[in-house]
Structures are given as structure tokens and as C-alpha cells.
Amino acid sequence: MIKARVTVTLKNGVLDPQGKAIEGALGSLGFDGVGHVRQGKVFDIELESADKAKAETDLKAMCEKLLANTVIENYSISLD
Template sequence: MIKARVTVTLKNGVLDPQGKAIEGALGALGFDGIGQVRQGKVFDLQLETADKAKAEAELKAMCEKLLANTVIENYSISLA
């Protein structure tokens, strides 16, 4: 069994209105020195295999087909 974490973030240059809203809210709450906020998604998955190469290939396929919109998002995979 392999535990994995997939992190999906917007590509540089893609507008991030949610990140902008968070940035404004942090300023309104008194947090100074916030230059820019970008938001993303995190998926924690448990795969029923012991083969790390197979798990990584499956995770990449999951990201390409469902978890990330690869036109505007990047993703990274880490295995535990």
C-alpha cells in the first residue's frame, strides 16, 4: 500500500481570483507583508499496490484525466 499526495496549482500567468480574494482578506485581518497569494488543491490518495513505479504512472494518469486541468494547472506527485 502506497500513500501519495498530489498538489495542483495554477500555472504562472493564469489569473487567480480566489488567491486575490484571500490576499485581500489577509490584509483586512491585519496580516502585513503579503506580496501575492496563489491557491491550489491537495489530494491525499492511498493506492493498493506496493510498486512505486506503477503507482506513479497511475497517479500521473489520474492527474492528466481528472485531477488537474493541464491547460491551466501544474501538478506534483509525492509518494510516502
């Protein structure tokens, strides 16, 4: 069993209205000095494969086909 974490974030230059809303809300809650918040997604995935190379290949395909919109998002994969 392989455990993986996929992190998806917006590419630099892509507007992030949720990040801006979070940034504003944190300021309203009294957290001063918080600037430039970017929002993203995290996926924790367990794969039955024991082959790390195949798992990484499969995870990249999952990202390209479903988990990330690669036009506006970047993704990173980490394996345990």
C-alpha cells in the first residue's frame, strides 16, 4: 500500500478570489500582518500498488485527467 498526497494550487498570475476573501476575513478577525493568501486543494490517496514508479505515473495521470485543471493549476505529488 502506498499513501500519497496531491497538492493542487493556482498558478501564479491566476486570480484567487477565495484567497482574497480569506485574507480579508483574517484581517477582520484581528489577525494583522497577513498578506497574499492563496487557496488550494489537498488529496490524500491510498493506492494498492507496491510499485512506487507505477504509483507516481498513475497519480500524474489522475492529476492531468481529473484532480487539477492544468491550464490554471499546478500540482505536486508526495509519496510516503
